[in-house]
Amino acid sequence: MTASIESIQFHGIEALRLTAASGAAAVVSLLGAQVLSWITPDGREQLFLSDKAVFDGSRSIRGGVPVCFPQFSGLGDLPKHGLVRQKPWAVSEQACREGYAMVCLETADDEATRTLWPHAFHAEITVVLEASRLDVELAVENTGNASFSFTGALHTYLRVKEVENAHLHGLQGLEYRDAANGNALRRDNGEELVVEGEVDRVYHGVVKPVVLTDSGRNLTIVAEGFPDTVVWNPWETLCAAMPDMERLDFRYMLCVEAAVARQPVLLPADASWFGRQTLEAV
Ligand code: TA6
Numbered sequence: 001m002t003a004s005i006e007s008i009q010f011h012g013i014e015a016l017r018l019t020a021a022s023g024a025a026a027v028v029s030l031l032g033a034q035v036l037s038w039i040t041p042d043g044r045e046q047l048f049l050s051d052k053a054v055f056d057g058s059r060s061i062r063g064g065v066p067v068c069f070p071q072f073s074g075l076g077d078l079p080k081h082g083l084v085r086q087k088p089w090a091v092s093e094q095a096c097r098e099g100y101a102m103v104c105l106e107t108a109d110d111e112a113t114r115t116l117w118p119h120a121f122h123a124e125i126t127v128v129l130e131a132s133r134l135d136v137e138l139a140v141e142n143t144g145n146a147s148f149s150f151t152g153a154l155h156t157y158l159r160v161k162e163v164e165n166a167h168l169h170g171l172q173g174l175e176y177r178d179a180a181n182g183n184a185l186r187r188d189n190g191e192e193l194v195v196e197g198e199v200d201r202v203y204h205g206v207v208k209p210v211v212l213t214d215s216g217r218n219l220t221i222v223a224e225g226f227p228d229t230v231v232w233n234p235w236e237t238l239c240a241a242m243p244d245m246e247r248l249d250f251r252y253m254l255c256v257e258a259a260v261a262r263q264p265v266l267l268p269a270d271a272s273w274f275g276r277q278t279l280e281a282v
Contacts, residue, residue, distance in 0.1 A: 003096035003129075005103060010036060011055040016091065021099030022131040029064075031057055033089040033105040033125035036064040038134050040281045046134075046219065048159040048253035052244045060085035062244040063157045063253075065136055065277075067125060070117060070150035072230075072261045073179075082152065083113045084123060092124065100130035108143070120144030137276040142267040149266045153230060153259035154277045161215040163233060163251050168193040170210035171229070176203040177262070195254060198235040202228050202261050210256060218282045225275030226258035 004019045008027070015029040015036065027037040038046045049063030060066050060081070068081035089105040096102075106124045109117075120143040128135040136154050160166040169192050178184045179200035188203070206229040212219040223229065232255040234242065239250035258277035265273050 003099055003101040005094050005096060005101050011053070013055050016094070016103050018101035018103060018127065018129045020101055020129045020131060024129055024132065024134075026101075026127065026129045026134060028103055028105070028125075028127050029055075029061065030089050030091070030105065031055070032061060032067060032085045032087065033107070034061055034064050034066055034085075035127055035134070035136060036061065038129075038279070040132050042281075044217065044281075045159055046279065046281065048157040048249075050245050050249055052246055054244055057086050057088075059244065062242075065157070066155040067123075067138060067152075068155050068259075069123060069138065069140065069152040070119075070121070070148070072151040072153045072259055075151050075261060075264075078116055081155065083117060087113075089125070100128060102126065102128045119146075119148040121148070132282070133278065133280040135276055135278045137274055139272060139274040140265075140267065141272045142269055145269045147266060147268045149264040151259070151261050151264050152275075153226070153257045153261070154275075155230075155255060155257045156221075156277060156279070158212060158219065158254050158256055160212075160252060160254050163195045163254055166195065166212060166214040166254055168210060168212055168231065168254075168256065170208050171203050171206070171231075174203045174206060176201040193231065195231075195233045195235075198238060199231055199233045201231045202259065203231065204228055204262050212254070212256065220278075220280045220282055221256050221258075222278045222280075223258035223276065224278075225273070226260050226277065227263070228259040228261045230255065230257035230259045230261070232257070 023041040053062040071082040093104040
C-alpha cells in the first residue's frame with residue numbers, strides 16, 4: 001500500500017482523507033483544520049467524535065482535535081477557546097513520501113477576528129500520519145508590526161472503551177490548576193490518574209510523555225512547545241447538559257490536550273512560534 005491523500009466529504013463538509021503505507025488513516029476537515037478521525041493499522045479508531053457533533057460551523061465540532069487559538073478556554077475576553085475553531089481553513093501543502101502522508105492548512109486574521117482581537121497573524125496546522133503515529137503541529141506567525149500574546153491548545157478528544165478503566169501515567173508530582181474545583185492549585189500525588197468524576201485540570205510543566213492505557217491499548221502522548229497538559233472529562237451532569245453529546249458519551253472520551261495556558265506566549269512582530277502533539281499507539 002502506498003500513502004495517499006484524497007479530498008472527501010465528511011458529514012457534509014470538505015475534508016481530506018490521509019492514508020499511510022501502514023494502513024493507518026486520518027480525516028482532517030477544512031472547517032477548523034480539525035483532525036476528526038485517526039484509525040491505526042489495527043483498525044482501531046483512536047479519536048472520539050460525538051454522534052451529535054454539529055458540522056455547519058455554528059459551533060465547534062465536538063470531537064477530534066479542535067484548535068484553540070489565540071485563547072485557551074476562558075483565559076481572557078475572547079469567545080471560549082479563541083477564534084479559529086469555526087473558521088474555514090485552506091490547504092497550503094500536501095505530500096506523500098516514504099509511506100507517510102502530510103497536509104498543511106492555513107488561516108489568517110480577517111475582519112471578524114480583528115473586530116474581537118486587533119492583531120495580524122498567520123496560523124498553520126500540519127498533520128503527519130505515519131505508521132502508528134499522528135503528529136499535529138500548530139505554527140503561529142505574528143504578521144503585524146506590534147507584539148501580541150496568546151494562549152491555545154490542541155484539544156484532543158481520545159476515544160476510550162470505558163473511561164473508568166482508562167489510566168493516565170506521567171502526571172505524578174506535577175502541579176495543576178483544578179478548573180473543576182474553583183481553579184485551586186494542587187499537586188498530583190497519585191501514581192496514575194483514573195477518571196471517576198468530572199475532571200478539568202491544567203497540568204503545568206509537563207516534560208515527560210503521558211501514557212494512556214485503556215483496554216489493551218497504550219497510547220503515548222508527547223508535546224513539544226506546549227508546556228501544559230489539560231485533562232478533561234465532563235462526567236455525567238455536564239455531559240447531559242451538552243447539546244452535542246449523547247447522555248453517556250462521557251464514558252467513551254477523555255481529552256488529553258497539549259496546551260499553552262499558564263504562561264501566555266509573547267510573540268514580537270515578525271516572530272513565529274510552534275507547538276506539536278505526537279500521539280503514538282504502541
Ligand atoms: O479544555 C477543557 C475545557 O476548557 C473544559 O473546561 C470544557 O469546557 C471543554 O474545554 C470544552 O469546551 P467547549 O467550548 O468545546 O465546550
